[in-house]
Amino acid sequence: MNKLLKKLNIFQRYRKLNTKKEKKQFILMWITIFTCVFTVIFVGFCISYSINKNKSSQIQLNQYSKLEQEEINQKLNSYLHNIIEKNTEYENQNSSEDLKNDTSESNKIKIDMHENLTETNNIKIRKAINMVEKTTYAAITFDDGYNKEYVEKVLDVLKKNNVKSTFFIIGKVLDAYPEVWKRAINEGHQICNHTQSHQILTDMSSEAIQAEILGWEASAKKVFGEDYLIKMKKEFPFLRLPGGGGAKSDRVLAIAQKNGYKVIGWNLETISSVINPLKNKKTVSEISDRIEQHVVNNCKGGSIILLHFNQYDMGNIEQIVSGLRNRGFELQTISKMVK
Structure with a gap:
């Protein structure tokens, strides 16, 4: 090793050279050597970087393909789910x-x-009730209950106009602010089952569906007391399916009926008909105006109207109430319409 180092001792070898020509050649030789070594190292680094980059790109491509495949699978599952729903009635015959x-x-x-x-x-098996014929009654119903401020606004409007309504509130939301729901009960409104956590029931096992229904009852009993739950199951035993999922499924309807419920749907709503088509094109105020026109103009005797506690439905809620009354409809709870 020492001999090798001595041979590579550039400065000692340079000093031993006598002529300028030899020294110049010596310098050029080592410049060439260093240049070649640096070039080899640089090329090696570039090759290594390129390989790693290609691997990274391939990983990203694989991840993207995986996500794309998952999205395709979701769409396919949704498509198949719709086909199954449409054929449920035929199969159950x-x-x-x-x-x-x-x-x-x-x-x-x-x-x-x-x-x-x-x-x-x-x-x-009783089918879902979407509207009632031969009556001048109409029912404004409210789902979910996530926004406490809007719930209080609705209660104020209904109280001012002496209107009673039916609320389908998620069990977990009952637990979140019970004082608001107690106010609704005290002011003569009905609060009915909308399941405990708002899952799409057709995607669940029968046992899980049962747990969702009974979980809501446990929350209602905790908030309102056992007497209210007994009264509800006797006088207005209504269940609304989250997202309407299962309204054509005999399995879901049978479980609801087994637990003493009538499934309530709707024939007039705002999310798919007004909000979703316009929410990226119009202002909140403009959408609220369209909702008012849509509900008031399309209501019929026996209509069950579905609204949610969102900024669009709540924008003109008082105008909706007055507009329906001006058309001659008597706004009532579901129990006044469904016997």
């Missing part, structure tokens, strides 16, 4: 015969449950 023909022990529970709903007790 044949379900009773299919269950009876299957006499296996594993299917016994299914047969018993189905017959309890359709034959044994001579009970038919």
